[in-house]
Amino acid sequence: MLQPMTAKELEYVADSMSNEDLLMKQCAAVVAASMTPAIRNCCTQMISMHQQHYDSLMHAIQHHQQVAPTQPQ
Amino acid sequence: MNHQANKQLLSEEDLASTVLSDLKRVVREYATAATESTCPDMRQLFTKLLNNTLNAQGQLFTAMQQANMYNTASPALRQELDKQAQQYKQTQQQTKQFLQQNLGGQQQSMYVPAGGQQQGSQSQHQSYFN
Numbered sequence: 001m002l003q004p005m006t007a008k009e010l011e012y013v014a015d016s017m018s019n020e021d022l023l024m025k026q027c028a029a030v031v032a033a034s035m036t037p038a039i040r041n042c043c044t045q046m047i048s049m050h051q052q053h054y055d056s057l058m059h060a061i062q063h064h065q066q067v068a069p070t071q072p073q
Numbered sequence: 074m075n076h077q078a079n080k081q082l083l084s085e086e087d088l089a090s091t092v093l094s095d096l097k098r099v100v101r102e103y104a105t106a107a108t109e110s111t112c113p114d115m116r117q118l119f120t121k122l123l124n125n126t127l128n129a130q131g132q133l134f135t136a137m138q139q140a141n142m143y144n145t146a147s148p149a150l151r152q153e154l155d156k157q158a159q160q161y162k163q164t165q166q167q168t169k170q171f172l173q174q175n176l177g178g179q180q181q182s183m184y185v186p187a188g189g190q191q192q193g194s195q196s197q198h199q200s201y202f203n
Binding site: 002003004005006008009012013015016019020022023026027029030033034035036038039041042043045046049053056057060 | 083084085088089091092095096098099102103105106109110111112113114115118119121122125126129132133136137139140
């Protein structure tokens with residue numbers, strides 16, 4: 001049985017999505033500027049990791065929409 | 074022209090350092106989120122993202138260190154290690170006595186670390202518990 005997400009959890013999810021979004025862009029900036037193969041590889045992999053994290057967080061919101069109350073409790 | 078100026082504004086090292094420190098911050102935030110979660114599935118999600126981010130931070134750190142972009146802190150001196158080991162052996166002894174006095178003959182169950190995801194490092198860490 002799925003429990004409703006708390007307001008606090010939603011705040012953390014939203015903040016985390018901002019973090020993941022920013023990190024994707026920052027990693028892209030490193031890939032564009034970097035001349036060191038190891039750093040480029042690391043940041044290229046990280047872009048897809050941050051994308052996956054963003055998707056997981058988005059999925060968590062969507063998954064909890066159905067059990068969220070519409071009135072304050 | 075503008076694009077080129079932007080590219081040179083921050084060095085590769087500065088950009089990588091920014092990512093590294095943001096990863097450190099995000100690790101802390103996921104740890105806080107996981108410990109303050111009420112829903113089991115949310116705790117599980119934050120814990121998973123925490124572990125992934127922690128691993129990524131470690132990988133970037135290693136890559137930066139190998140590219141000489143990171144000055145490691147100077148090693149602790151032998152006498153400092155001796156001092157701390159001495160002091161905490163005493164603390165450990167006192168706590169053992171405290172526990173024996175307060176728990177008496179109650180059987181103490183053996184602590185077994187949970188989760189076997191990092192099986193490679195587990196046997197290595199086992200020795201620290203003994």
